[in-house]
Amino acid sequence: MSHKALAKTTGTESVSATERATLTASVKALVRSKRYVYFKPIERSNGVEAVVDGRTLIMASSNDYLGLTHDRRVLAAAARAMRRWGSGPGGSRFLCGNITLHHELEERLARFTGKAGAVVHPTGFLTNAGAIACLTRPGDVFLCDRECHASIMAGCRLGGARMVSYKGEREGAARAALERLRAKPETGRIFLITEGLFSMSGRVTDLAALARLREVDPNLFLYVDDAHGLGVMGGGRTTAHEFDAVADVDMVMGTFSKALASVGGFVASDDLDLLTYIQHDSRTHIFSAGLPAASAAAALASLEIIEKEPRRVERLWRNARLAQSRLQRLGLTVKESSSPITSILIGDEMAAFDFSRELFDRGVFALPAVYPAVPKGQAILRVVFTSRHTRKHIDTVLNAIAETARLFRLIED
Ligand SMILES: Cc1ncc(COP(=O)(O)O)c(C=O)c1O
Incomplete structure (x- = not known):
């Protein structure tokens, strides 16, 4: 990739009026089609659960890996x-x-x-x-x-x-x-x-x-x-x-x-x-x-x-391995399984937005990453279980992901 193309994909190159208008139009289109999942205002949080629009969701998107933000x-x-x-x-x-x-x-x-x-x-x-x-x-x-x-x-x-x-x-x-x-x-x-x-x-x-x-x-x-x-x-x-x-x-x-x-x-x-x-x-x-x-x-x-407290790190890894092996057994593609970040391959960008929105409806806060954060056509759902997530949180999130994946025909019944 050239210097310029590289800079463009990272937002550090100045953009033309047309490119600006295209981005604004695509945000508006996502909002209109109820696919827009970003900038959700969180009313309250305890690190593993967050209240959005009066509903308590399990937070599965945070980088608070060791669960210390509320210690x-x-x-x-x-x-x-x-x-x-x-x-x-x-x-x-x-x-x-x-x-x-x-x-x-x-x-x-x-x-x-x-x-x-x-x-x-x-x-x-x-x-x-x-x-x-x-x-x-x-x-x-x-x-x-x-x-x-x-x-x-x-x-x-x-x-x-x-x-x-x-x-x-x-x-x-x-x-x-x-x-x-x-x-x-x-x-x-x-x-x-x-x-x-x-x-x-x-x-x-x-x-x-x-x-x-x-x-x-x-x-x-x-x-x-x-x-x-x-x-x-x-x-x-x-x-x-x-x-x-x-x-x-x-x-x-x-x-x-x-x-x-x-x-x-x-x-x-x-x-x-x-x-x-x-x-x-x-x-x-x-x-x-x-x-x-x-x-x-x-x-x-x-x-x-x-x-x-080294046990916090051990718990983080245990949670990640548990989630990744269960997702793989379900038939989902987990991109890398040697890290606490669980990236589930969805592929199509619109499907990734829909997947995330469906999870919101089912009580899970988990966001997609789309181009340019990931290559085109390789949208992912990025899931993180911190060391403070309990077995119950993990089960609830994984069940919601499994049901949504079946709904979206990413896996068979
Ligand atoms: C790899 C990487 N570097 C740097 C940063 C920037 O860190 P901060 O959130 O402290 O500004 C981030 C955060 O998103 C990141 O993921």
């Missing part, structure tokens, strides 16, 4: 921090919005990820956008897995270096792309960017295998967005821990909006000079308000709990 210790830490530092930071960290808690969190994240230091940003999106943009010089290349998140693409575009994508799901694709690039004398440094655990398909990246690409290019820089792997993979650490590749990863990025039950993001690395540079040059760090104290405290409290 009383996390809530108490956030409330204490808000009382001590206020509801907002009052400015960028660079100026007056920097609090001791940010530094405590950075030290803790560095230890947790096995790196020497970390720099916290206000969100995960802003972390990728700001930090990736700091990495390159003219002539350098971003070599990205084609499934990479829009925030990675935003960082690449802000960084201005050439972007090349490879099909990470095909063995050898990264190596072939790297060899092609390295064969050109004008290519500068190559930054290989991937996700540890892909958010939509649930695909897990073998980081040890990617690190072996240094046989082709000893200066290869490996950047891993581990938004979904943090606290989940590697026994509740990171995807690099899973593959015994912590030292091989030059920079790991994570968010607090998934397993850490908060909002915010960070990059961690052993290169402290590079981190100092990011701290002072990342546009989204310098020119954006600091992470609110309550969010920082919630992330810190979550890290503490994750380290003390």
Whole structure:
């Protein structure tokens, strides 16, 4: 895929008036046909159940993997921090919005990820956008897995270096792309960017295998967005821990909006000079308000709990394996089954919207992912059972999925 096409699919390329009108018209058409399933206003939530339009639904779409968003210790830490530092930071960290808690969190994240230091940003999106943009010089290349998140693409575009994508799901694709690039004398440094655990398909990246690409290019820089792997993979650490590749990863990025039950993001690395540079040059760090104290405290409290209570991670995986094996036995196609993200292949986009709406009617909150989040014609229903979902929740959701799949003739009676 070309740089431009890649940017377009991730929403980072400017769009024409016609493209804007097409998107608006398709949203309106979905609303008219009662297929529109996004932006549902949640009136109340306890993490595993959510009230929408006065009805209580089982939440099967959340990235609150370890079920910590409503943990009383996390809530108490956030409330204490808000009382001590206020509801907002009052400015960028660079100026007056920097609090001791940010530094405590950075030290803790560095230890947790096995790196020497970390720099916290206000969100995960802003972390990728700001930090990736700091990495390159003219002539350098971003070599990205084609499934990479829009925030990675935003960082690449802000960084201005050439972007090349490879099909990470095909063995050898990264190596072939790297060899092609390295064969050109004008290519500068190559930054290989991937996700540890892909958010939509649930695909897990073998980081040890990617690190072996240094046989082709000893200066290869490996950047891993581990938004979904943090606290989940590697026994509740990171995807690099899973593959015994912590030292091989030059920079790991994570968010607090998934397993850490908060909002915010960070990059961690052993290169402290590079981190100092990011701290002072990342546009989204310098020119954006600091992470609110309550969010920082919630992330810190979550890290503490994750380290003390490994059973949460075990429960998350047990729930995922149970659900995936039952869905497969039903005859449904579960795209990847080595992750806590369960992606059920529906295929047609309209069928995916209808499937999700039918589940809403049956008391289940589970959303589809359609193009450009997934390739055209490969719409999925993305289901996540957190470590707080009970057997009863799982049974109810799986029964609703089975009945809907029969209704839609995805499986036989
Ligand atoms: C892979 C990946 N990277 C980055 C982000 C952005 O993180 P945040 O929600 O903290 O902005 C997300 C969130 O959707 C993600 O899935």
